[in-house]
Amino acid sequence: xxxxxxxxxxxxxxxxxxxxxxxxxxxVLRPELPRPALPxxxxxVLATVNGEPQVRSYSVVEAPDNGGQLVITVFRTPESRGGxxxxxxxxxxxxxxxxxxxxNFPLRVGAPSYVLLAGGIGITAIAGMAALLRRLGADYRLxxxxxxxxxxxxxxxxxxxxxxxxxxxxxxxxxxxxxxxLVAGVPVHTELYMCGPIRLMDAVRRTWADRGLDRTNLRxxxxxxxxxxxxxxxxxxxxxxGVEAAVGxxxxxxxxxxxxxxxxMSDCRKGECGLCQVKVLGLAGRIDHxxxxxxxxxxxxxxxxxxxxxxxxxAAPPTTSGDRPAVLTIEVP
Amino acid sequence: MTTSMTTSTTTSTTNSTTAKLLSYPLxxxxxxxxxxxxxxxxxxxxxxxxxxxxxxxxxDGHPVALAxxxxxxxxxxxxxxxxxxxxxxxxYHGLRYxxxxxxxxxxxxxxxxxxxTVASYPVSERYRYVWVWLGDPxxxxxxxxxxxxxxxxDEWAGDGxxxxxxxxxxxVLDNLMDLTHEEFxxxxxxxxxxxxxxxxxxxxxxxxxxxxxxxxxxxAPPFWLKNMRDRxxxxxxxxxxxQIIHYTFPSTICIDVGVAEAGTGAPEGDRSRGxxxxxxxxxxxxTDRSCHYFWAFMRNYRLESQxxxxxxxxxxxxxFGEDEAMLQAQQAAIDANPDHEFYNLNIDMGGMWVRxxxxxxxxxxxxxxxxxxxxxxxxxxx
Numbered sequence: 062x063x064x065x066x067x068x069x070x071x072x073x074x075x076x077x078x079x080x081x082x083x084x085x086x087x088x089v090l091r092p093e094l095p096r097p098a099l100p101x102x103x104x105x106v107l108a109t110v111n112g113e114p115q116v117r118s119y120s121v122v123e124a125p126d127n128g129g130q131l132v133i134t135v136f137r138t139p140e141s142r143g144g145x146x147x148x149x150x151x152x153x154x155x156x157x158x159x160x161x162x163x164x165n166f167p168l169r170v171g172a173p174s175y176v177l178l179a180g181g182i183g184i185t186a187i188a189g190m191a192a193l194l195r196r197l198g199a200d201y202r203l204x205x206x207x208x209x210x211x212x213x214x215x216x217x218x219x220x221x222x223x224x225x226x227x228x229x230x231x232x233x234x235x236x237x238x239x240x241x242x243l244v245a246g247v248p249v250h251t252e253l254y255m256c257g258p259i260r261l262m263d264a265v266r267r268t269w270a271d272r273g274l275d276r277t278n279l280r281x282x283x284x285x286x287x288x289x290x291x292x293x294x295x296x297x298x299x300x301x302x303g304v305e306a307a308v309g310x311x312x313x314x315x316x317x318x319x320x321x322x323x324x325x326m327s328d329c330r331k332g333e334c335g336l337c338q339v340k341v342l343g344l345a346g347r348i349d350h351x352x353x354x355x356x357x358x359x360x361x362x363x364x365x366x367x368x369x370x371x372x373x374x375x376a377a378p379p380t381t382s383g384d385r386p387a388v389l390t391i392e393v394p
Numbered sequence: 395m396t397t398s399m400t401t402s403t404t405t406s407t408t409n410s411t412t413a414k415l416l417s418y419p420l421x422x423x424x425x426x427x428x429x430x431x432x433x434x435x436x437x438x439x440x441x442x443x444x445x446x447x448x449x450x451x452x453x454d455g456h457p458v459a460l461a462x463x464x465x466x467x468x469x470x471x472x473x474x475x476x477x478x479x480x481x482x483x484x485x486y487h488g489l490r491y492x493x494x495x496x497x498x499x500x501x502x503x504x505x506x507x508x509x510x511t512v513a514s515y516p517v518s519e520r521y522r523y524v525w526v527w528l529g530d531p532x533x534x535x536x537x538x539x540x541x542x543x544x545x546x547x548d549e550w551a552g553d554g555x556x557x558x559x560x561x562x563x564x565x566v567l568d569n570l571m572d573l574t575h576e577e578f579x580x581x582x583x584x585x586x587x588x589x590x591x592x593x594x595x596x597x598x599x600x601x602x603x604x605x606x607x608x609x610x611x612x613x614a615p616p617f618w619l620k621n622m623r624d625r626x627x628x629x630x631x632x633x634x635x636x637q638i639i640h641y642t643f644p645s646t647i648c649i650d651v652g653v654a655e656a657g658t659g660a661p662e663g664d665r666s667r668g669x670x671x672x673x674x675x676x677x678x679x680x681t682d683r684s685c686h687y688f689w690a691f692m693r694n695y696r697l698e699s700q701x702x703x704x705x706x707x708x709x710x711x712x713x714f715g716e717d718e719a720m721l722q723a724q725q726a727a728i729d730a731n732p733d734h735e736f737y738n739l740n741i742d743m744g745g746m747w748v749r750x751x752x753x754x755x756x757x758x759x760x761x762x763x764x765x766x767x768x769x770x771x772x773x774x775x776x
Contacts, residue, residue, distance in 0.1 A: 127760075165509045169494055170531045171516065197532055277496035281508055333507045356504035 110143035180257020285370030346387025420529030439472035554690025
């Protein structure tokens, strides 16, 4: 299966909305141009945020009726950039603009065994893969982790469908996932597909590398929307241009700079391609690197950052951050 | 209350069209190349069913079919290099991909973009061909490969070649499903008037079509007289001749052909006084107007003779060259007469069943039956 980024927009009717877990809604869309969807595919949705159209991506959880319906599932985060709030405001009968299903996270058929790892709302990208592997009779494990049971969409359904192949790890029930043990137990040619918070994915990536497993067998999708710290407002300065911008907790640094009229270059907007990188000249606080473009070594040097997803935070533990925001001084290409 | 079957069901149409440019199913195995063509020493570029492919083998000998366009700027990977155990390097900026199509090296960065992949299509190697599946990979079951066992059997010997035929693949299937054309196209080798005088029988199921024709007590045409004399030196006299055409979805046609001394029981099953060949044909659409036509001629007598293998391959090469010229001329005439339709004859029965099976598969894939490519602009030297 190949990746795609073709973005032809179409209309879609909202035909059902259900709350399926704490702050998680299942939204069923009927696209104007139905097309079967493959596991790992997502749609881009035109959301309205502060009166402005903004693109958000949501994994297709299932696509019944040969793609005649597209089911997405949206978690409303307090630190949301406004997209999930908009999505949670949707009601049956409304009309959205969406793309056809796009593929950035293809599941390869034919691996000797699979581990599917979902953290929280990341289950939306993983559930369809599990369903397909089950249908194909493949050797797979489905591992679903979250902070609490209430925040786990589809938990009971997945447990029932996948039986012995399914395991849940729930932090507040004392069942946190042991990443070391998970990776240590993976047979050599296993492919691991994961979608979840960046802390979880980074831990798996490091353990995977430490074990010397083939890095191309570790597959993941990131929408760049989780970090090591909660998002908080910060200030960014570009001395050469005389620009100073306040970056709100609900927007990216890239968006804030664009709003200030800085001519910025970017492409993927999810921390993969590196086109939006900026040089860090000065820093009061620390950088929350949320991208997958830089290596750990590069991130540790803090000499540059991907401004589409990465942020500045105060150095103090996030719960005690004072009134003074972090300040970044940068240079742009 | 009674229900009427005719009004309560809406079954799909059972009428076959005679689309002049038939589209091709994608959920099917197509031959990508001969086993000997695809190697771990180099990469070949070949388009199958409209998909440009880079074909090679890993150092372990496993065949690989990758989309022939780098993820980055679409440079053709087939012009790149093989590296390491299973990798291919883009000739432009050096991105490397493994046999699963996943990027393993990118220039000027310490990480790999997780989205960087090219399609790696399911492949299967059997019957001297490497087959590729370009549709839904979850349906790629090697059990669906057509039966061409004569190509790798101890009981058969022979060899074949590839024709790059400049026509829609369906024209080749039509050609092979109706052999009355031999009388006109191949008059010096296998043609004879009894071909169009004799009766034939057509049967089918959901995956195959069979056309059977027997010609009894006839003179053997030159090709078959030579074969009889290879096995029975000095043979003279009448023969019973058979052609049993076995089509298997989507585009494989194996033709059981032969002659036996007339009246010795061949039609009833005793071929001991005859010679038997199998014409193995399997066709990959390339574009709407071209295809890769892989053929071989196998025989089950004088297996030790490389001379006969070479003579038969060369002989069939000549015969199929006549077909190629006709198919090219036919495609050109089709394109030059866009307002004209195809009409059908009795002799098209087998070919029409083939179309029906292909059309049902296309419908099941939700794809249109007619290929939609516009005709190439007519050249004019006015």
